[in-house]
Structures are given as structure tokens and as C-alpha cells.
Amino acid sequence: MTTKHERASALLAVSTVIFALRKDDETGGEPQVWLPLVRRIREPFQGRWALPGGPLRVGEDLAYAAGRTLNETTGLAPSYLEQLYAFGDASRSSGAERVVSIVYWALVRGEEAERAVVGENVAWFPADHLPELAFDHNLIVEYALWRLRTKMEYSRIAHAFLGERFTLAQLREVHEAVLGRALDPANFRRTIEASGAVVATDEYLTGTPHRPPRLYRYDDAVDLADAGPLPLQQHFFKGES
Amino acid sequence: MTTKHERASALLAVSTVIFALRKDDETGGEPQVWLPLVRRIREPFQGRWALPGGPLRVGEDLAYAAGRTLNETTGLAPSYLEQLYAFGDASRSSGAERVVSIVYWALVRGEEAERAVVGENVAWFPADHLPELAFDHNLIVEYALWRLRTKMEYSRIAHAFLGERFTLAQLREVHEAVLGRALDPANFRRTIEASGAVVATDEYLTGTPHRPPRLYRYDDAVDLADAGPLPLQQHFFKGES
DNA sequence: GCAAAAGTGTTCATTTTACACCCATGA
DNA sequence: TCATGGGTGTAAAATGAACACTTTTGC
The missing domain is CATH 1.10.10.10 (Winged helix-like DNA-binding domain superfamily/Winged helix DNA-binding domain)
Structure with missing residues (x-):
């Protein structure tokens, strides 16, 4: 009954689903939803594409870290940023220490997405036709897409x-x-x-x-997004790389 | 540019907003949304009412811990359980170590809520008329209520x-x-x-x-709640206290 | 039979959808 | 003047709200 339980701790990381609208270079026509992914350079899932992200730094706020890693991988600043989900089950981490990942989703402007940096290990994909990603990132992108579409109906x-x-x-x-x-x-x-x-x-x-x-x-008098009573987490990175 | 940054870690905790329908004992009439709160017995916010919760144990999954603390404070099992938000900003914790709180929200059945335990430091409140709670828990309850009401429109x-x-x-x-x-x-x-x-x-x-x-x-063929593509986190505690 | 809630039918207002049609500009 | 997307008007269809009315039980 009164067993002594040791308190859990964890390393912290953030990932971000970054959405932008792009015209397909080949088919042209109407713009579609695209997102940038990074190729993993180590195990597990080495070589697979994954959501941009990285470890949280000491003293750094969650949303700030999401915007920072977004900026580091794309050179862009998010025009919208919102928390999506937190993953932290003990079985999730392969290493000895538990890792809690806070996933954000973000929107960036179209013109900016055009001049986004595309390094060796960064590439943009249409959100509807993704390859098999690392971890459960396919599921996370689907969830983010669902949130984006749902939110479009009742917000700005x-x-x-x-x-x-x-x-x-x-x-x-x-x-x-x-x-x-x-x-x-x-x-x-x-x-x-x-x-x-x-x-x-x-x-x-x-x-x-x-x-x-x-x-x-x-209309500045109307909030950008009605996220309910919770305050929005928005940060802007003006070429801070 | 290439400054060495130390990686952040944190203690883990869960809290849960637990909703049940109850008839007001005094006014009677139609049932309303109620939720149980626990009185804090230490600083900060000593004496204030707060959301039930507690530290995560080593090896314990997030949703499981939410259901466990729910069961410990009410003696009940959740019939619905879903993650609400993760709080983990560095400035949030008063102590030296950062604390990441994963907040869940849950529904319990009416008949069960009737026989819920009410200890010295546990009390049920109507969700619309709460006292001033500890931390930012008033805001969290508002957000959970918003999610509950919104979700009622498009799910079961x-x-x-x-x-x-x-x-x-x-x-x-x-x-x-x-x-x-x-x-x-x-x-x-x-x-x-x-x-x-x-x-x-x-x-x-x-x-x-x-x-x-x-x-x-x-209709068992229809999902209980359309939470998007993300799998639901449901656990049941059959009198495991 | 009467009261009260279960369950059905119908009307009216509002919103959504489809599409015809005019407007203004570059070429 | 012609082609084309910008912008307006309008009617049909679908949805939602209000409420009258019939059904079935306990008392």
C-alpha cells in the first residue's frame, strides 16, 4: 500500500510539424500543404525522414525551443505556433533515460517558404504523400493536419x-x-x-x-486563432540564426 | 554561434481535470458539471484548492499515471481520458529543478460519482463556480471545459x-x-x-x-470519440486502490 | 380519466449551395 | 472587343427551431 516509489524524471525534447503552402513544381496548379522533414543521421531509424526538432536547453521555454529548431532547419520564422501533444511514455525511449517530447505545429508564410533553405538533410514533402517516417511521426503529422483543418473552420x-x-x-x-x-x-x-x-x-x-x-x-480586434481560454504561444524569430 | 548548450531535464508530474454530472443537493433540479479538487497542504498555495495529481513514477506511462491519481483521489475509474496540455516552461517551477506537468481531462459516470469518496482534503465543486485555485488551474479548467463542450458537438x-x-x-x-x-x-x-x-x-x-x-x-462500430488520428489513451481501474 | 413524459408530425425561419449574370481590366 | 477572373443577385435545397398533437404508462 505505502510502497516507496521513486519519482520519474526525463530529458526534454521538442519537435515541430511545419506547414507551408507550395505549388508543386512539376504539376503546377493549385497550391498544396507541404512540410519540411530532416533525415536522421543516427540510429534509431537512421536514414529515415523525421520531424525537425531537438533537445531542449537549460532554462529554455517549450514554445521558444520549438520556434528555434524550426528556424534552425528552415531559416524561417513561424507565423503561427501551437502545442500539439506530449509524448512521454516510459517504453518510448530506447535509451536508459526517459525522453519527453513536446510536439508543436506551426504555419509559415508562402513567400517565405519559397526561399526556405534546403540543406543536404532537409527536404519538403507534400503532406498528403509522405514516405514512411521515423518513430510514429506519420501519425503525428496526420493529427496535426486534422487540427489544422478543424481549426480553419472556427478560427482565423x-x-x-x-x-x-x-x-x-x-x-x-x-x-x-x-x-x-x-x-x-x-x-x-x-x-x-x-x-x-x-x-x-x-x-x-x-x-x-x-x-x-x-x-x-x-481585423486586429479579432484574435488570430480562438484556441479556447488557453493563451497562445507565439514567438517570432527575425533571422536570429 | 556554436555555443555549448547543456541539455534540459525535468521532473515529471500529471494532473487531471475530472468531470462528472451531479445534481446540486440544495437547489436540486437539472444535473450540472462538477469536478473534484484537492486542498494543498504545503507551499506554494498552501490551503488553496487544486487539480488532483502527483508525480510520475519511474517506468509509469503518462495516461496510466493520470488514471491512477484520479483513482486515488476519487476512488473512481475514468470512462474517458484524454491528454489536455503540457506545461513545462523553465520559469514555471519555483524550485531548482524544472517540472513538466502533463494535464489530462477525464469523464466519470454519474452513478459512480455519487459514491465517490470525499476525504478531508477532497471536495466537489460545480465547474462554473470555482473558487480561486492554485497555480493557473482556473485557466486549465476553463480550457478543459471548452474542450468538453466543443468535443460534444462532433463526437460521442x-x-x-x-x-x-x-x-x-x-x-x-x-x-x-x-x-x-x-x-x-x-x-x-x-x-x-x-x-x-x-x-x-x-x-x-x-x-x-x-x-x-x-x-x-x-453502436460499437462507431468510435467513442473522434479525437483525430491519434490513438485514445484509455485506462480502466477496477477498484485497484 | 388524468397527469406527465415518450414519441411523431408539421410548419416556419435560417442557412447553405448552386449557378446565372454583370463588372472591370489587359491585351 | 474579347477573354478572364472579380464581384453581385437570386432561387432551390438542406438544415434547424418551434410547437401542436398523439401515445402510453402509473395513479
């Missing part, structure tokens, strides 16, 4: 893929890429305008071969 | 509050208690029947002062 995270000003067609493209299906432009416009999340500016995007679309901006 | 977790067989009126009472508002019995019946989540049995609940309602059961 789609804006995290875009810049300061954008057309409604661009915003619709984001929704279409994430949901994986086409949306009616007319109905989409009305839905977004009714939500009050965006504000029309008096600027127009010129240079298009056709009628110039109006530019919109976010 | 309401069933976790009920037994094997139940009437549609009982199921409606659960929804009403969680959502905090009355629902139209006729429309609720149609909605539930259309969802295909429940199956009508050929049994009826007798002993009521009026027309005996039909008993239903879960």
Missing part, C-alpha cells in the same frame, strides 16, 4: 499563411489547399465578409491580366 | 457519462448539463437518431410514473 489561422494584405481569392486558395477541395468564390466571399475577420482596404492589386481585386487586411 | 463523449443502456432523455440531460441550456426533446431525438451513434434495443425502462422510455445502447 488561414491568415497565417498570407502577408499583411491579400485578396479574397488568395484567402480562398489557402482554404482550398488546406481543405483539399474547391470552394465557390461567391459564397466564400460572403462567408468571410459576414465573419468580420477581414477588413476591406481602399487598395487594389494591380498587374493582373484582368479586373484588379481589392486588397483586404486582418 | 456524452456517452461516457452514462451506463451501458440509457434513454434518450438521459442522453439529452447530459447534453443539456454540458451545454448549460435546454434542448428540444423532439429535435434532439431526431438529431441523435440521424447520427447513427446509438442503436435502439427492445428493452424499456420501467418503473417510471409515466410512459416507459425505450432503452438505447452505443
